[in-house]
Amino acid sequence: MIKKIITLFLILIPINSYALIEVDITRGNLDPLPVAVSPLSIDEKSRKSFEKALKKKNIGEEISSIVENNLSTSGLFNPLSKDAFLQAPNIANLKPRFEDWNLIKAQALITGKVNYVDDKLRVEFRLWDVLAAKEMMALAFTTVPSNWRRVGHIISDKVYERLTGEKGYFDTRIIYVAEEGPKTQRIKKLSIMDQDGFNNKFLTLGNELVLTPRFNPTSQMVTYLSYFKNLPRVYLLDIETGTQEVVGDFPGMTFAPRFSPDGKKIIMSFAKDGKSDIYTMDLENRIVDRITNHPSIDTSPSYSPDGKYITFNSDRSGYQQIYVMKSDGSNVKRISFGNGLYGTPVWSPRGDLIAFTKLHKGKFYIGVMRTDGKGERLLTENYYQEAPSWSPNGRVLIFYRETKTNEKGEGFTAKLWSIDLTGYNERQIKTPTDASDPSWSSLLSN
Amino acid sequence: MILNKIFKNALIVLTACLVLSACATKKEIASDIKGSMQGDVYTGTDTVEYLAEGVPDRVFFATNESILTTASRETLRAQAAWMRKNSSINVVLEGHADERGTREYNLALGERRANAAKDYLMTYGISSDRITVLSYGKERPVDSGSNPLSWSKNRRSVTVKAN
Numbered sequence: 239m240i241k242k243i244i245t246l247f248l249i250l251i252p253i254n255s256y257a258l259i260e261v262d263i264t265r266g267n268l269d270p271l272p273v274a275v276s277p278l279s280i281d282e283k284s285r286k287s288f289e290k291a292l293k294k295k296n297i298g299e300e301i302s303s304i305v306e307n308n309l310s311t312s313g314l315f316n317p318l319s320k321d322a323f324l325q326a327p328n329i330a331n332l333k334p335r336f337e338d339w340n341l342i343k344a345q346a347l348i349t350g351k352v353n354y355v356d357d358k359l360r361v362e363f364r365l366w367d368v369l370a371a372k373e374m375m376a377l378a379f380t381t382v383p384s385n386w387r388r389v390g391h392i393i394s395d396k397v398y399e400r401l402t403g404e405k406g407y408f409d410t411r412i413i414y415v416a417e418e419g420p421k422t423q424r425i426k427k428l429s430i431m432d433q434d435g436f437n438n439k440f441l442t443l444g445n446e447l448v449l450t451p452r453f454n455p456t457s458q459m460v461t462y463l464s465y466f467k468n469l470p471r472v473y474l475l476d477i478e479t480g481t482q483e484v485v486g487d488f489p490g491m492t493f494a495p496r497f498s499p500d501g502k503k504i505i506m507s508f509a510k511d512g513k514s515d516i517y518t519m520d521l522e523n524r525i526v527d528r529i530t531n532h533p534s535i536d537t538s539p540s541y542s543p544d545g546k547y548i549t550f551n552s553d554r555s556g557y558q559q560i561y562v563m564k565s566d567g568s569n570v571k572r573i574s575f576g577n578g579l580y581g582t583p584v585w586s587p588r589g590d591l592i593a594f595t596k597l598h599k600g601k602f603y604i605g606v607m608r609t610d611g612k613g614e615r616l617l618t619e620n621y622y623q624e625a626p627s628w629s630p631n632g633r634v635l636i637f638y639r640e641t642k643t644n645e646k647g648e649g650f651t652a653k654l655w656s657i658d659l660t661g662y663n664e665r666q667i668k669t670p671t672d673a674s675d676p677s678w679s680s681l682l683s684n
Numbered sequence: 685m686i687l688n689k690i691f692k693n694a695l696i697v698l699t700a701c702l703v704l705s706a707c708a709t710k711k712e713i714a715s716d717i718k719g720s721m722q723g724d725v726y727t728g729t730d731t732v733e734y735l736a737e738g739v740p741d742r743v744f745f746a747t748n749e750s751i752l753t754t755a756s757r758e759t760l761r762a763q764a765a766w767m768r769k770n771s772s773i774n775v776v777l778e779g780h781a782d783e784r785g786t787r788e789y790n791l792a793l794g795e796r797r798a799n800a801a802k803d804y805l806m807t808y809g810i811s812s813d814r815i816t817v818l819s820y821g822k823e824r825p826v827d828s829g830s831n832p833l834s835w836s837k838n839r840r841s842v843t844v845k846a847n
């Protein structure tokens with residue numbers, strides 16, 4: 239495993255005579271920023287209304303703990319224990335006593351207030367720079383009470399963005415395949431959940447095998463592979479309405495689907511007569527274009543964010559390797575040249591990197607390389623893992639890993655994991671069942 | 685001279701010993717996995733079912749390969765003969781891969797394997813109208829183990845009656 243150990247810099251930049259906290263997320267983080275998340279204050283009347291509507295005793299505390307959890311799992315922040323907080327939430331939100339927060343070594347402080355107004359949830363929150371004793375940000379918004387978890391995620395995103403200078407990834411969802419049963423008769427269902435593992439919902443019943451779901455750019459549609467009636471075909475699912483339709487109904491197998499960055503096309507593999515080639519289908523006029531034409535296996539296509547290029551994997555050299563071509567199929571170039579086999583290339587939303595799965599000497603790696611194939615970096619090594627998907631800000635990868643449950647290699651469990659681009663902060667994401675093939679949505683609040 | 689002869693004889697005996705012992709170890713290894721792999725292609729019959737007497741339903745492949753072995757071709761010739769005799773029967777060829785590969789590539793590999801079997805059946809007079817190809821990639825292993833023998837059983841194309 240290759241990791242660069244670089245210390246985190248907390249840069250305090252004096253602007254207009256006061257300091258602003260900034261977190262550098264491009265570096266491996268050994269020293270997360272201490273932050274105090276004061277519970278959102280709430281008056282008794284609002285508290286009771288929310289308790290009635292949402293069956294949550296104190297919605298202010300609930301939302302704050304979502305923020306705390308998000309900041310903590312990012313690996314960039316260290317939320318401090320509430321036991322040490324000296325100032326009451328309602329007073330802190332009006333005017334923090336910075337000495338008190340300084341005393342517990344908090345460098346940033348989040349305060350806020352939540353109200354029940356006309357059957358709606360109104361929240362306001364503030365981010366404070368404790369050392370400079372200044373307000374960094376103040377925002378307020380109103381939504382339906384049932385959106386309370388999203389409120390926590392949106393606050394987290396705003397704080398993350400203000401402190402790191404980059405968009406967050408908390409108000410997002412993960413679509414994945416929920417798995418149950420023995421390996422020889424695995425039952426698989428499409429499933430969707432919030433990025434933190436809450437609000438899990440199964441989208442299919444498990445009657446047919448489903449694989450590789452991927453979001454469209456607006457995260458309202460999903461394309462995936464279903465074995466409905468034992469015909470492996472690419473399907474399109476509208477998450478809100480539940481409408482499903484087949485999009486890759488050719489006489490053969492269609493698989494490995496993904497959306498184009500403008501959401502207008504689906505790119506996929508079509509296998510026939512022992513050859514797999516890459517095709518696109520325009521969703522509006524259903525016009526099909528052939529992109530590759532080679533006797534080899536060409537699969538796992540993924541567009542660059544500007545739509546001008548496609549990365550894919552092919553065994554035209556004899557073994558599975560990663561290639562890049564123009565989106566019309568011209569200028570095919572192999573970019574992976576290291577030892578081993580390379581698969582599942584996915585272009586970063588920032589455009590600069592391609593994430594992949596590598597197989598070498600009986601191990602599976604998740605790694606990244608630049609789009610010209612240079613600068614290969616392996617982030618994590620394991621017995622079996624694959625299928626990285628990028629967080630919308632391109633800072634975190636989610637993938638799945640199978641772990642043996644005993645030494646004889648008899649049982650196994652499949653789970654979702656995430657890891658920072660730095661190679662640090664590897665975490666398992668809790669799912670109600672075994673899980674595979676994760677795909678990360680875009681930011682929902684954009 | 686005599687000494688030389690003794691040396692020579694000793695050398696012959698020694699070589700013979702080495703050859704014998706080499707044979708012994710090879711045999712031991714082979715019997716360890718019940719003589720059921722050649723290279724890394726499964727040659728056993730544990731998982732094999734029969735479409736009719738003397739007509740095995742499946743053929744096996746080497747890692748990352750879709751080339752038919754001599755044994756596979758023999759199996760497929762038996763299947764073709766059986767299909768010619770039973771002209772109303774159609775089949776589905778289900779191609780599979782082992783778990784040591786990425787999911788999407790393995791779907792394509794399963795398809796390629798089943799097509800290798802299909803092409804061979806066609807050269808023995810079976811019309812492509814009677815054959816459907818279906819790849820499961822690594823989704824439906826027959827053996828859930830994670831070792832070379834289990835993987836060899838899973839790299840297969842299975843001929844299934846469609847009607």
